[in-house]
Amino acid sequence: MYINEKIRNLATSVEKEITPYFERIDEIARFNQEKVLDAFIKNRVGENCLNPSTGYGYGDVGRETLEAIYADVFGAEDALVRHNIVNGTHCLTISLFAVLRPGDTLLAATGKPYDTLEEVIGIAGNSGGSLKDFGVSYKQVDLIDGDVDLEGITKALTPDVKTVILQRSKGYDWRDTLSCEKLGKAITHIKSINPDVCCIVDNCYGEFAETTEPSQHGADLVVGSLIKNPGGSLAQSGGYIVGKKEYVELAAFRQTAPGIGKECGATLGQNRYMYQGLFMAPHIVAQAIKSAVFAGALMQKLGYEVNPKPEANHYDIIQAIKFNDKDKLIKFIQGIQKASPVDSYALPMPWDMPGYQHEVIMAAGTFVSGASIELSADAPIKPPYVGFMQGGITYESARLAIMNAAAEIYED
């Protein structure tokens, strides 16, 4: 690893400035740890829960107990937690197809959803089997100055709108992450106009960043990936859906088959990782947010605009850095990869990744392939060349990689 003296000194001074912000992060982690541990105890987790099932997986006590724990932790009625949901996009797709029917309209209330959902909805690409192919229309209300446009939502909420999707995190946008409180206000507003609308929150990267989750603020379904926050870096694959019982059942019918739902699904030895990962998640998320604060502070010192600012409340684990320069962006991301524990010798390059409309570069020198709760950095290759860095399962290791990435462009 190559970190010059100047970057090391800068890091030391930056760290003195940001230490006071860590107290709030630790406090949230303490609160969430108690919530998670309480749920383990209440649901009587035993050694038997960690054992694998095979075949149909009927009566897998580990799977059923873990789903009860997720429901408790998220303050929800029910949960579907499965290792064989392939990623966050798949999990969101299951939820959308579960609740929408031909002739319905889907409304995106926080601007355009995450890039990979464009082909799912049918507004980009020409993939067969999109919502559009099944006769589901789509409209969206953009954020105004980073805030939810309640008036716009009022106008857009025509009777054909059966489902509203809201996104907590910024995705690949230069915008503020929405706090649970803001999401809650938007959902309350939507329900005041039509209480029967199903509100789905894309919760990716937001879990355990606050002391509550969107399911405790009126969301009907809350969806996320297990190779992000709630998997605690140990889950090897998977996704979760929590929320109202009737909607979780529909999601389970979509994930397996109508009439079978949650009753089937062998866990094949994945339970142990999902349990221990959830147990670790509050702490790991705190490590990731501290890493984000450090990166924001260091890059700001080097003259780059960052979002969120180091002193701001972090509502997810993402740190966005505006490079205004394609080369610097690419070098920074490569610098993160070079200081990773796995595949440090691989050089990430921009490529046409499935599901994305721009070339994307991704650094993920991770133990679980592509897991972005581990330190990772990625960016669509388009002006103003914003890099999105997230994760870090130990603050100490993420800090080194961020310094290494900063040194890469400092040399320029």
Ligand SMILES: *Cc1c(COP(=O)(O)O)cnc(C)c1O
């Ligand atoms: C990661 C993410 C997704 C899903 O992405 P996958 O790579 O399919 O897991 C969706 N929405 C947001 C905001 C995300 O951060």
